[in-house]
Amino acid sequence: MAALIRKDAWKLSAISTWEPTLLWYAKAVGEMSSRPATDPSSWRFQGGVHGYNKNADPFATTGALPKQSVQKKFWNKCQHGTWFFLPWHRMYLGFFEQIVRAAVVKLGGPADWTLPYWNYSDSSNANARILPPAFRQQKLPDGSPNPLFEIEGVNILRAPGINAGNAALIPPDDVSLSNCLTESFFSPETDITVGDLGFGGPATGPNHDAQVFGQKSVENAPHNAIHVDVGGEWTQGAKTLRGWMINPDTAALDPIFWLHHANIDRLWSVWNGISPSNANPTGAVNVGGRKISWATSVKFAFHNAAGVAVTMKPSQVLNTRTGPFAYDYDVTSSPLVAHAIAAVAASTRRTMTPQPRSEMVGASSRKVTLTGSAQTTTFTIQEPSGPAKARGKAALAPLLGKTYLHIENVVSKQSHATYEVYVNLPEKPDAAAYQEHYAGAMHLFGVRHASRRSEQHAGSGLNFSLDITELARALRAKNAWDDKKIRVTFAPRGAAGEPGRAIPEHDPIKIGRVSIYRA
Amino acid sequence: MQVQNNAPEAGTLQTLSDRFPEFWMLGVSAVAWLALAAWTGRHIHFAGVAANWWHWMLMVTAMMLPLQIQGVRLTAERSLWPRRNRAIAWFLLGYLSVWALAGALLSWIVLVLSIPLRFGWMEGAAIGLFLETAWLISPWKRVAARQCHRTLPLSPTGWRADRDCLGYGWIAGCGCALNCWPLMLVCWLSGHSFIAMVVAFGLAWADRHATPNYTLHAMVAGFLGAAFGVLSWVR
Numbered sequence: 001m002a003a004l005i006r007k008d009a010w011k012l013s014a015i016s017t018w019e020p021t022l023l024w025y026a027k028a029v030g031e032m033s034s035r036p037a038t039d040p041s042s043w044r045f046q047g048g049v050h051g052y053n054k055n056a057d058p059f060a061t062t063g064a065l066p067k068q069s070v071q072k073k074f075w076n077k078c079q080h081g082t083w084f085f086l087p088w089h090r091m092y093l094g095f096f097e098q099i100v101r102a103a104v105v106k107l108g109g110p111a112d113w114t115l116p117y118w119n120y121s122d123s124s125n126a127n128a129r130i131l132p133p134a135f136r137q138q139k140l141p142d143g144s145p146n147p148l149f150e151i152e153g154v155n156i157l158r159a160p161g162i163n164a165g166n167a168a169l170i171p172p173d174d175v176s177l178s179n180c181l182t183e184s185f186f187s188p189e190t191d192i193t194v195g196d197l198g199f200g201g202p203a204t205g206p207n208h209d210a211q212v213f214g215q216k217s218v219e220n221a222p223h224n225a226i227h228v229d230v231g232g233e234w235t236q237g238a239k240t241l242r243g244w245m246i247n248p249d250t251a252a253l254d255p256i257f258w259l260h261h262a263n264i265d266r267l268w269s270v271w272n273g274i275s276p277s278n279a280n281p282t283g284a285v286n287v288g289g290r291k292i293s294w295a296t297s298v299k300f301a302f303h304n305a306a307g308v309a310v311t312m313k314p315s316q317v318l319n320t321r322t323g324p325f326a327y328d329y330d331v332t333s334s335p336l337v338a339h340a341i342a343a344v345a346a347s348t349r350r351t352m353t354p355q356p357r358s359e360m361v362g363a364s365s366r367k368v369t370l371t372g373s374a375q376t377t378t379f380t381i382q383e384p385s386g387p388a389k390a391r392g393k394a395a396l397a398p399l400l401g402k403t404y405l406h407i408e409n410v411v412s413k414q415s416h417a418t419y420e421v422y423v424n425l426p427e428k429p430d431a432a433a434y435q436e437h438y439a440g441a442m443h444l445f446g447v448r449h450a451s452r453r454s455e456q457h458a459g460s461g462l463n464f465s466l467d468i469t470e471l472a473r474a475l476r477a478k479n480a481w482d483d484k485k486i487r488v489t490f491a492p493r494g495a496a497g498e499p500g501r502a503i504p505e506h507d508p509i510k511i512g513r514v515s516i517y518r519a
Numbered sequence: 520m521q522v523q524n525n526a527p528e529a530g531t532l533q534t535l536s537d538r539f540p541e542f543w544m545l546g547v548s549a550v551a552w553l554a555l556a557a558w559t560g561r562h563i564h565f566a567g568v569a570a571n572w573w574h575w576m577l578m579v580t581a582m583m584l585p586l587q588i589q590g591v592r593l594t595a596e597r598s599l600w601p602r603r604n605r606a607i608a609w610f611l612l613g614y615l616s617v618w619a620l621a622g623a624l625l626s627w628i629v630l631v632l633s634i635p636l637r638f639g640w641m642e643g644a645a646i647g648l649f650l651e652t653a654w655l656i657s658p659w660k661r662v663a664a665r666q667c668h669r670t671l672p673l674s675p676t677g678w679r680a681d682r683d684c685l686g687y688g689w690i691a692g693c694g695c696a697l698n699c700w701p702l703m704l705v706c707w708l709s710g711h712s713f714i715a716m717v718v719a720f721g722l723a724w725a726d727r728h729a730t731p732n733y734t735l736h737a738m739v740a741g742f743l744g745a746a747f748g749v750l751s752w753v754r
C-alpha cells in the first residue's frame with residue numbers, strides 16, 4: 001500500500017480554515033465523541049489510553065466506563081521519560097489515525113484521510129505558534145458546534161488566550177529545535193539518569209511514571225513545553241483551572257493533542273533523516289540488572305480500527321512508510337540552517353554513541369521552594385576525581401568535556417508554573433543578562449502525577465538534566481564563571497513570557513536538589 | 520575534539536567497581552549464597568531468636584541485595600566520587616535495617632508459635648507461594664510495585680549525606696519489604712529451605728525485572744505452590 005502523506009495543518013489552513021482534511025477531522029471527532037466510552041473506537045476510550053483519572057474526567061457523568069480489566073490492560077499506558085516515548089506514541093497515533101479514517105469514511109469522507117500535524121516551529125510562518133484556526137472556531141461551516149472547540153457540549157479547556165490566537169503564550173524558546181535536532185544519539189548506552197540523555201530519552205523499562213528529562217530530548221522541548229503552554233493553569237475566583245493539555249489524564253481529549261504528537265512523530269523522522277548515524281537503538285541496555293532491547297523486549301497493547309486488540313513492538317514502527325501504518329510527512333527535512341548548509345557527514349554508523357561517564361562535582365544541600373518569585377541556590381564545586389578527572393582540572397573544562405546541571409526531585413502537588421534556570425545571574429539582571437545566563441527551562445508537564453504516590457507513580461517528582469557546557473564557556477569568557485562555586489537561579493516566566501517578573505503566588509514547587517556534573 | 524584520557528591505568532577490580540558500583544554488593548551477596556548453601560539443609564530448625572535472626576539476615580543479604588542494583592547505581596551516580604562507596608554502604612545499611620527489624624519480629628514469632636514443628640518445609644513453601652499468588656492479584660500490589668522506584672535528594676557531603684543515603688536505603692527497604700513480603704514468608708515458613716529460597720529469589724527477580732504481568736506471575740506462583748503442596752502430600 002502506498003504511503004499516505006500527513007500534512008502541515010497551517011499549510012492546509014492557508015488554503016482554507018476548513019480545508020477538507022481539517023473539516024473531516026472535526027466531523028470524525030464529533031462522531032467518535034458520540035460513541036460510548038466502552039467502545040475502543042470512541043473519543044473517550046482513545047483519551048483514556050493515554051491517561052485516565054475519574055476526578056479529572058470532564059465527561060465523568062456521561063455513561064459507563066470500560067470494565068476494570070479492560071482499563072487495566074489498555075488505559076493509563078502513555079510512556080514518558082523513557083526511550084519508549086517515541087515508539088509508543090507512534091503506535092498510539094497510528095491506530096488512532098486508522099480509527100479516525102474509518103469514522104471519516106463512515107461519514108462519507110475520503111479513504112485517504114491523514115492526520116495533520118501542527119508545526120509550531122516553522123520560522124517561515126509568523127502564525128506558527130498560534131493554534132490553527134479550525135481549533136479556535138466555535139462553529140463548523142454548517143453552524144453546528146465545532147468538535148475541535150467543544151466536545152458533546154463541554155468546552156475544551158485551554159490556556160486563556162490560546163483560543164484567541166495569542167502567540168506570546170508559546171515563547172519561541174519552547175518550540176526551538178536547536179537542542180533536540182542537534183542531538184547525536186537516540187539514547188545513552190547505559191541506564192544513566194544524568195548528563196546527555198539523547199534525542200529519544202533514557203533507557204528504562206516500560207515507564208508510565210515520567211522521572212527524567214534530558215534537555216536535548218524531543219520530549220522535553222517542544223513536547224512538554226507545548227502541553228504546558230496550550231493547557232495552561234489559571235485561577236477563576238477561588239478555583240484553579242487547568243487546561244486539558246496540561247494534564248496527562250485529559251490531554252488526549254483535546255483534538256490538538258493528536259496534531260501536536262503528529263509533529264513530534266515527524267520530528268523523529270526528521271532527526272533520523274539528518275544523518276545515517278542518527279539511528280534508532282538496536283542493541284540492549286542493562287537496566288538495573290535486566291537487559292532490555294528497545295526494539296524487541298516490550299510489547300504495547302492497543303485496539304485497531306476494527307476494535308480488535310493487538311500488540312506491537314517498537315521494531316515494527318521504525319519506518320513509517322513501510323510499517324503497518326504506511327504514512328509519511330510532506331516535509332521531513334531539518335529546518336536548522338546548519339543542516340541546510342552542509343549535509344551532516346555520516347560518521348561510522350552506530351546506534352548509540354558511547355557517552356563519556358559523568359561524575360557529580362557539587363550539589364546543593366537544601367531544598368529550593370518556588371512560590372512565585374525568583375529563588376537562588378549557591379553551592380561549591382569540587383575538582384573531579386573520578387571518570388571526569390581525565391578531562392583535566394576545571395580550568396581546562398572549556399576545552400575538554402561537558403558540564404551538566406541536574407535539577408532533581410521537582411515535586412509539586414498543584415502548580416505547573418514554568419520556571420527558567422539561570423547560572424551566575426547578576427544581582428540586578430537586565431534583559432541582556434537574562435539572555436546571557438540562561439541555562440534552560442523546567443516544563444512541568446506531568447509533575448502533579450509524578451509527585452503523588454499511586455499505582456502509576458512513585459511520587460519522587462521530575463528530574464531535569466541541562467547541558468550547560470556552552471553556557472559555562474561563554475560565562476568564563478566574560479569572567480562570570482567560578483570554578484569553585486555556582487549560583488543557580490530559578491525565575492518564574494511572566495505572563496507574556498518575559499523572565500524574572502514575579503507571578504501571583506502559587507502552591508509550592510519544591511526542588512529536592514540542584515547538582516553539577518562533569519563528563 | 521578528541522578527548523585524551525590521561526587517567527592512570529586501573530586494575531581490573533578497580534575498573535569493574537568504577538563502571539559497576541554494585542560490584543562489591545553482588546560479591547557480598549554471592550558469599551551469602553555460598554554460606555546458605557553450606558549451612559542449610561532442606562529444613563533447618565534453629566534454637567533461639569538470635570540464630571534465627573542471623574540466618575534471616577543471611578537470606579536477605581543473598582536474595583534481596585541483587586534486587587537493589589538500580590538503587591545502588593543511583594546512589595553512586597548522585598554522590599561525589601570520593602564518597603560513592605561510603606554512600607552505597609549507608610544506603611545498604613538503611614535497606615538492611617528494614618529487613619533486620621522484620622526479621623527480629625518474625626524470629627521471635629516463629630519460636631512463640633513453634634512454626635518449624637508444625638509445618639514440613641514443602642507445606643510451608645506452598646502456603647507462602649499461595650500468599651504470594653493472592654498478593655500478586657490484589658490491587659495493592661500495583662501501588663507497592665511503584666514504590667520500588669522512589670528516589671530521594673541526597674545531600675552532597677558530611678553527616679547529612681550519610682543520613683540521606685541511610686534514608687534512601689530505608690525507603691528502598693520499605694518498598695522492597697512491601698513488595699516481597701510473601702516471598703520472604705516462603706523462606707521463613709519453609710524453615711529456611713535452600714530450595715524454597717532459590718524459588719523465591721527467582722520469583723522476586725522476575726517481579727523486579729520482568730514486564731509487570733502480575734496475572735502471569737500469579738499463575739506461576741500458584742502453580743509452584745500447588746506443586747509443593749502436592750509433593751508434600753505425596754511424600
